[in-house]
Amino acid sequence: MSAMASLMQSKQTRLAYMLVMPAAVLILVIYILPIIIVFFVSLTDYSLVSDYYEFVGMENYEKMFSDEAFGNALVNTLIYAAIFLPAAFIVSLVLAIAIQEQKQFRSVLEVLFFLPVTSTLAAMAIVWAALMDSGQGVINHVIVSIGLEKINFLGSEDLVLFSLAIISLWSIIGFNMVLFLAGLTSIPQNLYEAAAIDGASHPIDKFFRVTWPMLGPTTMFVAVTTSITAFKLFDTVAIVTQGGPDHASEVFLYLAFLEGFEYFNMGYSSALSLFFLCIIFTFALVQAFFADRNVQY
Template identity: 45%
Template sequence: MTMASSTVPERAGVATDTVAARRALRNQRIAEALSAWSLAGPALVLLVVLFFLPVFAVFAIALTDWHFGGSTLSFVGFDNFREVFADEGFRASFVNTTVYVAIVVPGTIVLGLAIALLIESGKGFRAFYRAVHFLPFMATLTAMAISWEALLHPTIGLVNQALVTLGLPTANWLRDENTVLPVLAVIGIWQNLGFAMVLFLAGLKSIPQDLYDAADIDGADLWLDRLRTVTLPMLGPVTMFVFIVVSLKAFETFDTVQVLTQGGPGHASEMLLFTLYRESFQYLRTGYGASVAVVFLLIVVALTLIQARAMDKRIHY
């Protein structure tokens, strides 16, 4: 009887301790959730206000015939999108942007990696060479575009003067349909080269020397073999990051087109972002410009996802 009576309080005490433990665990989880939301909340609010709401607003405007400054608008559904895909100017700007990206991205990656390898293999003046190659990325592109305009001037530009000195034919680089897009691509490579170089330098410094020693033991003693078997595989994550970032920057090219060519001659150098600007702020066709922006956003997002998925399968982390 004494044992039975003493067991009941013990069970009651265990039940009370279990309830208290559960309550304490629940309170701890609530405190952790509140702490997490207090840290992530401001960033989430900024993401919603600065990204999702503007995207929703642009898509809503794309379904109307609103003109910038107008007091009225009408719902037109997907008429603007049908006009976009039927517009020869949009198709020309899409093709130009695709060609521009196809030149700038591989050119930036190959030259950036080559310069990074040269600097890393050198013995002195590394900081100087890094600074010199990184300056174009830090400079104001509009000011640099004006400098390029002076260099490429058909009569007094240094480029044509150098070609005349060498006995080579000259060209009106920014007014010729055959040369304007490659010239803009060269300027794009020049601008992004320092960014790619710095990232590749950081990636090269993170490669363990033991891997190169093991490659030497296995017979990969030539620099090309070491590059193929060690350097390039270990730079896979950096290469993917550079590829995606440079692709996005190439798609967003606007400054050089606005300053140097205005999309001309004809539509030979018109890019998607310049088409968006022209329709929205020069022709004041805000609804149509918003539809161009939506199509542009969908193209960039789709290509970025495809690039990331395709490259991620070949990368060793």
């Protein structure tokens, strides 16, 4: 009897492993293996142009923490995230709430705000660069026509991170808005009715007593994915500013790209990439820990 059961169990275990295997192999080849390889490369002075390399131990990591460019890129990335994150969060939440209360044009507005998400950011970045051009840009034409001074959106060291944040906001707000809309739609209507009976009919009360707490899981998801997006800033920098003016828009990923593919310091670039991976991994961990705790159904 028990021999029979254990035989059955081992058979089932084998089947389970077989079913899991394809996905496990894919994850191993696509994610785990490259990470291991990058880790080994980060311990060498490998350059893209030569087959010869030596193990240099932790030298790349030591260099990282004394490198001025690394510090600059980290600060730039943090400033950019500090501009981009709250805006990407608050603007899309306000938009979602406003659109949800709209009865007639809801779907039209949804599509309009979602359109930028469907476009290719690399191509749109060129359009934005043209719009924001200090000389010929349409935006500056408008600014001058209402009697203000021209703004050097992309050429000013103080403004360039703002300008890049605006481009990224334009491309991500629609996406976050749709996520928030889904979250809002899933809040049962009778909670608002109960709140109205209980006296929470003021919009501020409705928001803080019902909407905000009930949006918990959505909020967490949006916060984490948006943070990751903020730290992943690369394409607009590469196309519009190339890190300029004077390294003012040199963000973390762009630095890693420069080191690896422009200066051919693949080893150092790998070290930077691993550091970046650690940041992203932290965000993912935060989500994994808190997302479930926030679900209260």
